[in-house]
Amino acid sequence: MSTVDKQLEDVKATIDEEVPRRISVSDVTYEGPELVIYTRDPKEFAANSDLVRRLASKLRKRITVRPDPDVLAPPAEAEEAIRELIPEEAGVMDLNFHADTGEVVVQAQKPGVVIGRRGSTLREITQEVGWTPEVVRTPPIESSTVENVRNFLKQEREDRRDILERVGRQIHREPMSDDEYVRITTLGCCREVGRAAFILSTPDTRILIDCGNKPGANGEQPYLDIPEAFGAGTNGIDAVVLTHAHLDHSALVPLLFEYGYDGPIYCTEPTRDLMGLLTLDHLDTAADDGRTPPYDSEMVREAIKHTIPLEYGDVTDIAPDIKLTLHNAGHILGSSVCHFHVGDGLYNVAFSGDIHYDDTRLFDGAVNDFPRVETLVLESTYGGRNDYQTDQEDSERKLKQIIQNAYDRNGKVLIPTFAVGRSQELMLVLEEAMRNGDIPEMPVHLDGMIWEATAVHTTYPEYLRDGLQDRIFDEDKNPFLADRFNPIDGGDEEREEIADGDSCIILSTSGMLTGGPVMSWLDQLGPDPDSTLTFVDYQAEGTLGKRIQRGIDEVPVSGSGRNEKVPLEMTVETVDGFSGHADRQGLENFVKTMNPRPEKILCVHGDESATQDLSSSLYHDQNIRTFAPENLETFRFR
Structure with missing residues (x-):
């Protein structure tokens, strides 16, 4: 036995x-x-x-x-009984029965009515039909991504149960070593932005934190082939933990299954769904650009099937000697600061992922209060000594002025942005500005995955700020349903009509101009001096966005047999303050107010000067031992 x-x-x-x-x-x-x-x-x-x-x-x-x-009542019989027990005003839209778990998922417009006072209705349901009810709110915007993920997991429930049982036995196995140490090995994103990947290892366990690509650097992957990762064989990694879904952190998670990985992926539920959305689009973009995709869509499905969603604040065993707790990072939907408790009080490590310290229109600021933390692995995207962004009010004022100026010229404003996070933040700003008369009424066109990503946001309102949650579920006040928002679904033909039309605002992926529909917009609008290209997101070294910020006056376009350069005569503007990353002050405040104070900090996920500047500043100002590691370094902490 x-x-x-x-x-x-x-x-x-x-x-x-x-x-x-x-x-x-x-x-x-x-x-x-x-x-x-x-x-x-x-x-x-x-x-x-x-x-x-x-x-x-x-x-x-x-x-x-x-x-x-x-002992479960047949689904048809159970559904009839459940609908009789739930008050009509709950607005029950659908019931899905999962025989493998004995759960029935009740989708309703008013979950609180389904739950009843102190869960009374839920208990009545179980007592009546045996099924365990789980209640989810009907999202105001239907998400095909969420629906596809849930249907896929329903179809794969037998395989998924086998996976969970195998993972459960792995977690609860006896420790194999009496040694005690904690090590972190850097596989990417050190003195650079992108390809985030780290190994947290003990004598018994190896955890991979993130596995992303590097924007603007085709083919540069984390160092997965070293012995600490997959160089020693596929059994070397016990679990993967994903801080959030942006591609520089998640793009190569499905590639792990090409390596033969067959273990769990821990993240929040919205991160799981957004990872599926963004990685599938990553494959499409690679194919459209004539590049060989790093994996196929089947590996994305494998990643989703192996994901174990966790909620913020839940302390979870993920290995015999490691407990994981996720906390809000304030960066994008479902983003997490990941806290690892190693051994029986042996050591504690927190990985910030990407963080935003202050509250935004979408999210509360990042959590920095923990029971214990000896080492913090801290992002440094805006860690340079001059990386201070304007505050939100000033940033919004500048954006409104840019829009007004373009409108006065009968021009258009093209804003390249990430589908997840900044797009929704901008939508809230633009909706309010037009409603209050701060800028003229005009169409706001949403290109790429922006509308679908917005739908995912409305599916998980519990991850948004309280006031926004209330507005989302009031049909008359839902800012995302404003008439001025137009999801682009007509391809280049619709883009040409918009480019030839009146003043408007265009939000389009990709945020760093590394591909996607924004390239078509540059082709259409680049030669128009009345229009404005406005950057609101971080532009990594090597990307077209960064080169435009530095002053190039023509951009490459391709497709339909073309391979040429288009003059860039648009006005180019940059508006700081909309980034989902904390600026230099925010990073310093995150550490300064952190409870408890860490003993050591590894400054990562920033270019060389940013990581070194932040490391030096935290050492001198906070009297904390700091490092600006390079890739392929290993740190032993016990």
Whole structure:
């Protein structure tokens, strides 16, 4: 008998002691980080609300109770009963039954009405039909990405359960070594922006944090072939943790499955969905540009199937000697500061991912309050000594003036931006400005994946600021549903009509002009001196966006047999303050107010001068030991 099986026997014995005799327990198993109890008496469990809490406290594990499939009412019969129990004003739109987990997902316009006072309606549902209800809000904008991901996971539920059981046994195995050490190896994004990837290792475990590409540098990947990663074989990595979905952090996660990786990916639920959206688009863009994609769409599906979503604040076992907690990073939807607790109080490491320290229109600022942190791995995108951005109010004022000036010339404003995060922030600014009369009413065209990414935002309102949540679910006040927003779906023909038309604003991917529909807009509008190209996002070294900021006066265009350069006669403007990254002051404030103060800081994800400037400043001002590592360095902390 394996140590895990013996452990499960002991756990079941403890459960049998605690559970009243009238409640049967048919099976106990690990599924991912959770201990799952199957019972033929789900109604009794539902009626005894303190029982699960008591068991979780005694066993010190996250517990999920599921009904034995044999006791579930047939879905058709259960649906009829559930609809009778839920008040009509809840606006139930759909019910999806998952026999493998015994869960029924109730999609409703008013989840609170479905839940009932202190969960009373949910308990009634379980007592009546045996199924465990999970309630989700009907999003005001339908997302094909979210729907496709959920349908795919439903189709793959048997494979997924096998994956979760295997992962669960791996997490709860006995430690294999008596040694104690913690190491971090840098595989990318050191003294550069992009291709984020790190290995956090102990004698028993190796965790890969992020695996992204490098904007503007075709083919430059993290150093995955070194012994600390996949050079020693595919069994070297126990888990992947993804801070957020931007491609410089997520683009090459599906590639891991080409290497033979078959383990879990931990991130928030919106990060999972956005990773699917952005990586599939990454493949399409590569094909459109005549480049060989680094993997195929099947690997994206594998990544989604292996993802285990976590919520902010949940302490989760991801290895025998590592617990993970995700916290809001304030950067984009679902972005996380990842806190790792190693061993039994041995050491604590936090990876900031990309952070925004101050509140924005979309998100609360990054969390920097932890039980313990000895080492912080900190992004340094705007870590240079002069990287101070204008505040939000001044940035918005400048953007409005740029738009007014272009409107007065009957020109257009082209804003290249990332589909996720900055686009939605800009939509909120533009909607309010037009509603208040700060700028003239005009169409705002959304090109690329911006509308779909916006739909994903409305699917996960709990990750947005409270005031925005309330507005999203008031149909008359939802800023994203304003009539002035026009998703582009007619391709180049529609773009030509817009380019020949009246003044307007165009938000288009890609944000760094590394491909995507913005290249078509440059072709159309580049020679127009009445129009304005406005940068609001960070432009990495080597990208076309950076070269334009430095003054080039023509841009390459290709496609349809063309391969030429177009003169760039548009006015070029840059508006600081809309970035999803903290500026130099924000990074310093994040560290200064961090509780507790870290003993060491690794400054990463910034160009060479930015990482070194920030490292030097934090050392002198905060009296903290700091490093500006290069790629392929390893740091031992214990």
